[in-house]
Amino acid sequence: MADNETKSLYQALWNSADILRSKMDANEYKSYLLGLVFYKYLSDKMLLHAANLLEEPTEDLNIAQKLYEEAYADEEVRDDLLAELQYDFSYTLEPNLTFTALVNDIHKGKFQLEDLAQGFRNIEQSSEIFENMFEDVDLYSKKLGATPQKQNASIADVMKELAVLDVAGHKGDMLGDAYEYLIGQFASDSGKKAGEFYTPQPVSTLMTKIVLQGKENVKGFTVYDPTMGSGSLLLNAKKYSNEPGTIMYFGQELNTSTYNLARMNMILHGVDIANQHLHNADTLDQDWPTDEPTNFDGVLMNPPYSAHWSAEKGFLDDPRFSMYGVLAPKSKADFAFLLHGYYHLKDTGVMAIVLPHGVLFRGAAEGKIRQILLENGAIDTVIGLPANIFFNTSIPTTVIILKKNRPTKDVLFIDASKEFEKGKNQNILTDAHIDKILDTYIKRQDVEKYAHVASFEEIVENDYNLNIPRYVDTFEEEEPIDIVSLGKELVDLNKEIKEAENAFLAMLDELEVTEETKDLIEATKAVFR
Structure with a gap:
């Protein structure tokens, strides 16, 4: 995709958000904008495919709309056409409810919100794949306008902006990446609220490259994120695999709105429906998946930091936690998330999880869990990231790499906390920073003031404390004064x-x-x- 094409797409999408920015915050208007982009994508894709099925291929949506209307009016043609569209896409829309038809109505002054609402319902009811997909798009919200006429006008203005986008003509990844761009912009705008649905791309890139390292050519690679947010972390696997069409995605998300974002994100990235296995539930409360497959080649996680959970005694009998004899504290679920992900890792797999530094040194139950993990050789690498690289927190974080059945119990420590580019609001990991971390991870050797491979004996001497400064000395002596x-x-x-x-x-x-x-x-x- 050419850079200028990318910029024009991003700019058009972002301009359409301007209409809603004055009416509500980013956490709310993202649902409208992303929902309408998704509706246009589904509508345009169906229209252009219908033209192909009618053996009059075109890339002009207005021509495709006219062909579809004519075919729909012919009873003999209509039934076969709708059956083929339903088979190929799992949804159909009546000609008067397509995005193209609705925008034409807007220009004629005939547009009614109820028609768009009916289009949403038609798609949601066409297949369980799309069930409740648009439930966050409240077309009758008072924030859009105090009267039905003003609500109508607000949505019509957004649709006119989006109408110029050639969303169906682009490859899935192109629109999917634009969608990712918008999600990232919303995350930036909505600050703390953004943590629940977005992991910054540089961090996603680093984690995914580590998890896929040496397995880029594996067919049918399975990747799991039990706190998937909008799915951006999962979808990175597609970028760094040489067999992207064969990847099987497994993800769970507690927040229903964010779960719906992930479903849209998968489809917009061109992921086959058969390769998506997404679930809307509480990861810690009830284990998932429990049906095969339950263990995965890669586990990627950016869970909510130090979240509260029930920590009820019954969890001591849960196979995810039972072998550790204690539970993560009620006020800090960090290790509960880590153990859940690790439980679902294949013996040959790799797991990468982002957590606050406290998990490296806190004592009591967390200290006991950490000790057992270390005694089992589960913790492979500890990477210290710079402060202020996430939207939802300014604290420095750590990426912990876990594996099963390692021949050694040593731990590689990488202190990358001082290497970043200063950004306007956030610090940024550049490609060069990521490559340096990845190269150090692969070579697994000491690098002065940057990395150290600590033996198990060294870790025992430190009482199983994994605080990075204990292992990597980054102290710089001041130059002697002349x-x-x-x-x-x-x-x-x-x-x-x-x-x-x-x-x-x-x-x-x-x-x-x-x-x-x-x-x-x-x-x-x-x-x-």
């Missing part, structure tokens, strides 16, 4: 000051002395004597 050179600088500086004073006094002598300035000049000269 007294002779400093003295010479002071002499030169005093000389310059004296010369400047003399020049200034000479200027004062040249001033015309009057009764008004006489006292001021004398007082000024006195300062320099």
Whole structure:
């Protein structure tokens, strides 16, 4: 995809958000904008495919709309056409409810919100794949306008902006990446609320490359994210696999709105419905998946940090947690999430999880869990990331890499906390920073002031504390002060000051002395004597 094409698509999408920005915050208007983009995508894709089925292929939506209307009016043609569309896409729309038809109605002054609402319902009821997909798009919200007419006008204005987008003509990844761009922008706009649905791309890239390292050519690679948000972390696997069409995605998300974003995101990235296995539920409360497959080649996680959970005693019998004898504290579910993900990791798999640094050194139950993981050789690598690289927190975070059946119990520590590019609101990991971390991870060797491979004995000596500064010394000694050179600088500086004073006094002598300035000049000269 050409850069200028990307920019124009991004700009058009972002411009359409301007209409809603003054009416509601980003956390609310993202549902409208992303929902309408998705509806247009489904509508346009269906229209262009219908033209192909009618053996009159075209890329012009208005021509495709006219062909579809004519075919729909012919009973003999209509039934076969709708059956084929339903088979190929799992949904159909009546000709008057397509995005193209609704925009034409807007230009004629005939548009009614109820028609769009009916289009949403038609898609949602056509297949369980689309069930409740548009439930967050409240077309009758007072925030869109105090009257039905104003609500109508607000949505119509957004649709007119979106109408220029050629969303169906692009490859799935192109529109999917634009969608990712918007989600990232919303995350930036909505700050703390964004953490529930978005992991910044550089962090996603690093984690995914580690999980896929050496397995880029594997067919049928399975990847699991039990706190998937909008699915961006999962979908990175598609970018770095050489067999992207064969990847099987498994994801769970508690927040229904965010879960729906992930479903849309998958479809917009061109992921086959058969390859999507997404679930809307509480990951910790009830284990999922429990039907085959239950273990995966890669586990990627960015769970909510130090979240509360029930930690009820019954969980001690849960196979995810039972072997550790204790549970993560009620006020800090970090290890509960980690153990859940690790439980679902294949013996040959790799897991990457982002957590706050507290999991590396906190004691009590967390210390016991950490000790058992280390004794089993589960913790492979600990990577310290810079502060302020996430939208929902400014704290520094750590990426922990876990594996099963390792031949060793040593741990690689990488301190990448000081290597970043300063951004406007967030610090940024550049490609060069990511490549350096990845190269260090692969080589698994000591790098002065950056990385250290700690033996198990070393870790035991540190009482199973994994705090990175215990293993990687990044202290920089200050340069010794050169007294002779400093003295010479002071002499030169005093000389310059004296010369400047003399020049200034000479200027004062040249001033015309009057009764008004006489006292001021004398007082000024006195300062320099």
